[in-house]
Amino acid sequence: MARETGTKRIEASERTLEILGFLAGRERTTATEVAERLGIAKSTTHYHLKTLEDAEFVVRERDGYRVSLNLLTMGHDVVSQMSTYQAGKAKVDELARETGELCILMVEEHGYGYYIYDNRGEDAVNFDTAGNRKRLHDNALGKAFLSQVSSERVDEIVERHGLPATTPRTITDREKLDAELETARTEGVAFDYEEQLNGLCCVAAPIRDTQSDDVSVRGAISVAVPASRAQDDYFTEELPRAVSDAANIIELERQDY
Incomplete structure (x- = not known):
């Protein structure tokens, strides 16, 4: 549901970008840490991370998630x-x-x-x-x-x-x-x-x-x-x-x- 803060904003998109920004400042982070630090339900966090992983914006590794180099390519472009x-x-x-x-x-x-x-x-x-x-x-x-x-x-x-x-x-x-x-x-x-x-x-x-x-x-x-x-x-x-x-x-x- 969009929330009104002067202009309409998509809350789910804001949450996804918040997670992406949080990951960008760390080498690797677990889904649990993301959920706890950002105050998001663990199940919701996993959905967002899965979406980002499927879109190749994050990489899932054995010890957590990190931002993918896809963003580097986009920046260069x-x-x-x-x-x-x-x-x-x-x-x-x-x-x-x-x-x-x-x-x-x-x-x-x-x-x-x-x-x-x-x-x-x-x-x-x-x-x-x-x-x-x-x-x-x-x-x-x-x-x-x-x-x-x-x-x-x-x-x-x-x-x-x-x-x-x-x-x-x-x-x-x-x-x-x-x-x-x-x-x-x-x-x-x-x-x-x-x-x-x-x-x-x-x-x-x-x-x-x-x-x-x-x-x-x-x-x-x-x-x-x-x-x-x-x-x-x-x-x-x-x-x-x-x-x-x-x-x-x-x-x-x-x-x-």
């Missing part, structure tokens, strides 16, 4: 069709070669930043990024994106996801965040100084859709460096110029896809 990815992949590769650093391409969805592609130059820090989902307030990519959307949209994202601290340097105050976004809007780039990960600093530029009547932001591109290299003109001038040029070219080439 979605990313490969994105014009931001198609236009941005080569520029990320080029930027990584030119700077020798870790370069990342991000798009936003539901108020999160999704790292859809990366490349590492010869001096790059070894930091796992591609496929990760991050909040937007504690990193340069997210702040570059937020600097290009309306204050109402920022309000929505902050209300939904909050401003939790990832490191001691994370901005958790809305006024301070707004000040950073205004600076990023003026300068065309955003920075983070060990705000998402201790020892890692980043500079990022937004990727906008300049061909639409109402210019909108499509993602962001960044260069990440160890804090020891986030010094002087290299981090405040050279890398911002390189990442801004890359973003600009992606904006121009997106229209070809």
Whole structure:
């Protein structure tokens, strides 16, 4: 039966997705644990898991259930069709070669930043990024994106996801965040100084859709460096110029896809 919460929702579908999300955060989980942790009857849990197994979204193993790699394939298929990815992949590769650093391409969805592609130059820090989902307030990519959307949209994202601290340097105050976004809007780039990960600093530029009547932001591109290299003109001038040029070219080439 559909329940009314502003719009009609299918309760059985919500329950299935809740189970899938619960499984995704664990290596393997028994049906009993799923039922107990989510407060679902064991018989109902087994029906949902059987449905997911038959549809090849979960795998049943001797010691429990896990999410199947089918979701990985679906994610790759979605990313490969994105014009931001198609236009941005080569520029990320080029930027990584030119700077020798870790370069990342991000798009936003539901108020999160999704790292859809990366490349590492010869001096790059070894930091796992591609496929990760991050909040937007504690990193340069997210702040570059937020600097290009309306204050109402920022309000929505902050209300939904909050401003939790990832490191001691994370901005958790809305006024301070707004000040950073205004600076990023003026300068065309955003920075983070060990705000998402201790020892890692980043500079990022937004990727906008300049061909639409109402210019909108499509993602962001960044260069990440160890804090020891986030010094002087290299981090405040050279890398911002390189990442801004890359973003600009992606904006121009997106229209070809």
